[in-house]
Amino acid sequence: xxxxxxxxxxxxxxxxxxxxxxxxxxxxxxxxxxxxxxxxxxxxxxxxxxxxxxxxxxxxxxxxxxxxxxxxxxxxxxxxxxxxxxxxxxxxxxxxxxxxxxxxxxxxxxxxxxxxxxxxxxxxxxxxxxxxxxxxxxxxxxxxxxxxxxxxxxxxxxxxxxxxxxxxxxxxxxxxxxxxxxxxxxxxxxxxxxxxxxxxxxxxxxxxxxxxxxxxxxxxxxxxxxxxxxxxxxxxxxxxxxxxxxxxxxxxxxxxxxxxxxxxxxxxxx
Amino acid sequence: xxxxxxxxxxxxxxxxxxxxxxxxxxxxxxxxxxxxxxxxxxxxxxxxxxxxxxxxxxxxxxxxxxxxxxxxxxxxxxxxxxxxxxxxxxxxxxxxxxxxxxxxxxxxxxxxxxxxxxxxxxxxxxxxxxxxxxxxxxxxxxxxxxxxxxxxxxxxxxxxxxxxxxxxxxxxxxxxxxxxxxxxxxxxxxxxxxxxxxxxxxxxxxxxxxxxxxxxxxxxxxxxxxxxxxxxxxxxxxxxxxxxxxxxxxxxxxxxxxxxxxxxxxxxxx
Numbered sequence: 001x002x003x004x005x006x007x008x009x010x011x012x013x014x015x016x017x018x019x020x021x022x023x024x025x026x027x028x029x030x031x032x033x034x035x036x037x038x039x040x041x042x043x044x045x046x047x048x049x050x051x052x053x054x055x056x057x058x059x060x061x062x063x064x065x066x067x068x069x070x071x072x073x074x075x076x077x078x079x080x081x082x083x084x085x086x087x088x089x090x091x092x093x094x095x096x097x098x099x100x101x102x103x104x105x106x107x108x109x110x111x112x113x114x115x116x117x118x119x120x121x122x123x124x125x126x127x128x129x130x131x132x133x134x135x136x137x138x139x140x141x142x143x144x145x146x147x148x149x150x151x152x153x154x155x156x157x158x159x160x161x162x163x164x165x166x167x168x169x170x171x172x173x174x175x176x177x178x179x180x181x182x183x184x185x186x187x188x189x190x191x192x193x194x195x196x197x198x199x200x201x202x203x204x205x206x207x208x209x210x211x212x213x214x215x216x217x218x219x220x221x222x223x224x225x226x227x228x229x230x231x232x233x234x235x236x237x238x239x240x241x242x243x244x245x246x247x248x249x250x251x252x253x254x255x256x257x258x259x260x261x262x263x264x265x266x267x268x269x270x
Numbered sequence: 271x272x273x274x275x276x277x278x279x280x281x282x283x284x285x286x287x288x289x290x291x292x293x294x295x296x297x298x299x300x301x302x303x304x305x306x307x308x309x310x311x312x313x314x315x316x317x318x319x320x321x322x323x324x325x326x327x328x329x330x331x332x333x334x335x336x337x338x339x340x341x342x343x344x345x346x347x348x349x350x351x352x353x354x355x356x357x358x359x360x361x362x363x364x365x366x367x368x369x370x371x372x373x374x375x376x377x378x379x380x381x382x383x384x385x386x387x388x389x390x391x392x393x394x395x396x397x398x399x400x401x402x403x404x405x406x407x408x409x410x411x412x413x414x415x416x417x418x419x420x421x422x423x424x425x426x427x428x429x430x431x432x433x434x435x436x437x438x439x440x441x442x443x444x445x446x447x448x449x450x451x452x453x454x455x456x457x458x459x460x461x462x463x464x465x466x467x468x469x470x471x472x473x474x475x476x477x478x479x480x481x482x483x484x485x486x487x488x489x490x491x492x493x494x495x496x497x498x499x500x501x502x503x504x505x506x507x508x509x510x511x512x513x514x515x516x517x518x519x520x521x522x523x524x525x526x527x528x529x530x531x532x533x534x535x536x537x538x539x540x
Contacts, residue, residue: 156426190460193485193492215463222463 001233002065002270003263004037004243005030005256009048024056029253031060033260036270038062039111039243043071044094045101054105064107065241066149066182066208069098070114079117080135081128081160091115092135099143109147109208111182112136116150118158128160133174140176149182149208154190163191164198171205180207184245185224189214195224196232203236210245211259217249220262230266242268271503272335272540273533274307274513275300275526279318294326299523301330303530306540308332309381309513313341314364315371324375334377335511336419336452336478339368340384349387350405351398351430361385362405369413379417379478381452382406386420388428398430403444410446419452419478424460433461434468441475454480454515455494465494466502473506481529482516488525489514490532500536512538 007030010023030038038057042048057064072078078091098110119128140148152167161167164183171179181202185195192198199206213222220226244259277296280289300308308327312318327334342348348361368380389398410418422437431437434453441449451472455465462468469476483492490496514529 189484189493191485193483193487195493213463214459215461217463223459223465 001239001268002036002063002241003034003260003268004039004065004241005035005259006039006041006068006243006245008041008071009043009053011043011047027056027060027062029256031062033256034264035260036063037065037241037243039066039068039241039245040064040105040107041068041071042098042101043075045097048101050101050104057105064102064105065243066109066111067098067102067107068111068113068245069095070111073114073117079115080112081117081119081131083120083123088131088135091117092138095135095139095148096142099139099146099148102146103143107146109149109180111149111151111208113151113153113182114158116158116160119160129170132160132170136179137174137176140174140178144178147178147180147207149180151182151184151210152187152191153184154187156190162187164188164202168202168205181205182208182210184210184212185219185226185229186210186212186214186216186245189224196228199229199232199236206233206236206238206240208240209233209238209242211242212244212246216247218244218246218255218259218262220258220265221249226262226266230268271509271538272306272333272511273304273530273538274309274335274511275305275529276309276311276338276513276515278311278341279313279323281313281317297326297330297332299526301332303526304534305530306333307335307511307513309336309338309511309515310334310375310377311338311341312368312371313345315367318371320371320374327375334372334375335513336379336381337368337372337377338381338383338515339365340381343384343387349385350382351387351389351401353390353393358401358405361387362408365405365409365418366412369409369416369418372416373413377416379419379450379452381419381421381478383421383423383452384428386428386430389430399440402430402440406449407444407446410444410448414448417448417450417477419450421452421454421480422457422461423454424457426460432457434458434472438472438475450477451475452478452480454482455489455496455499456480456482456484456486456515459484459494466498469499469502469506476503476506476508476510478510479503479508479512480515481512482514486517487519488516488529488532490528490535491519496532496536500538 007026072094155162188195211219214224215222248255280293425432458465481489484494485492518525
């Protein structure tokens, strides 16, 4: 399994040279600490320089198992289930751009997290699901070689697809081989009655894994039993990345160090 | 320890006879199932008939270890830390009314949950804390025989006092013997790096306990280790109630039954 951690790309729009230097510096540190890969969090692929990023990734011997897309929802409000068709169209285009970026930088997956949106009170859940299926199906067809990884996210952040069972239901309904699932231990700690059983339940769907502890600090800083989770992942023959999507705690530097040390302690091998 | 579960009181304002019958029916069921006590969730004590409730409690041999007050925030937006002094004044009056109700129905504690409020982005956290301390101090002085139980609540519901350490800090700062702490296992599962250690840390402050499983279903429906928590509570000589504040899942009826069965399985004795 690849030892991986999330790094945000600098937005060209705001990117003073300093931000680009920060990004380069993050990749250097991650590489020096012994990570194999980075999950890139990208707001808008049109705002970043894919060639420059590809060069840096090569320079630091890092691969990109997945691209995170949640910022487009958090910062711009784009979602697959908005009632406004124009916003849905923009969200759809954004994910297509992310799939193209994945091809350019040699990535293989694009994460469908918060960009699914949230169903406002009083609105028909079925209509939202139809919007979601329409958008995601068009993306899946657009680049069949790129996997979309649907992430169950806890109830406080969205009311669509909170747990592994509801994500699997929609994956089965859409029924395309490039729609799979990302499981995140922080969300699982809230939503799954039994984390290990849920991993077994989704064994044929899991294509990406986020490690974050119960308090969203680096793994090892809370009470999640990661050993038991790794055993379950071995059992289902998961070979992808273990990617830390965590708060930069106790400090951004310490977070990088604690995570890789814990990965090594757990015996995660490339 | 008292085997307890939360029951909402009917709002006089909306209380068709049917609602009062529902309330009576809930108390009857709770009593028949073998609970010792109910935690009453009350929006506004002025809207309920304390005499009638006292009679029902006697009829069904139920005591009230604590009164929950969160609805006043959820439904009316009252809070101790609102920027509007008029809203703070109303919140203060509401908690005073709840303390009077506690005296009338023979309760002993009033819960300070969401009524603490939430600090909006850009606002000074210190100013909010000062507002909180002013309000709570006035209440504590108003009825010294009634304990206020401050509940650490997870980050998604408030940004004030999310964990046992931050609650203890403010309890120590206010420094009055009738300000104590309510610990809720659902919130602890998200916020406490180690639930048992946090119970030990707050051993002199804990005056009330909520049991809810990791998914906020009845205890036993998720992955929290309640045996280990009970052992820690025994260790610190906790003698109060174990009160289930949970989603009414899988159904309201089943929720009552599953909770009491699990309490008995855990060996909780009155």
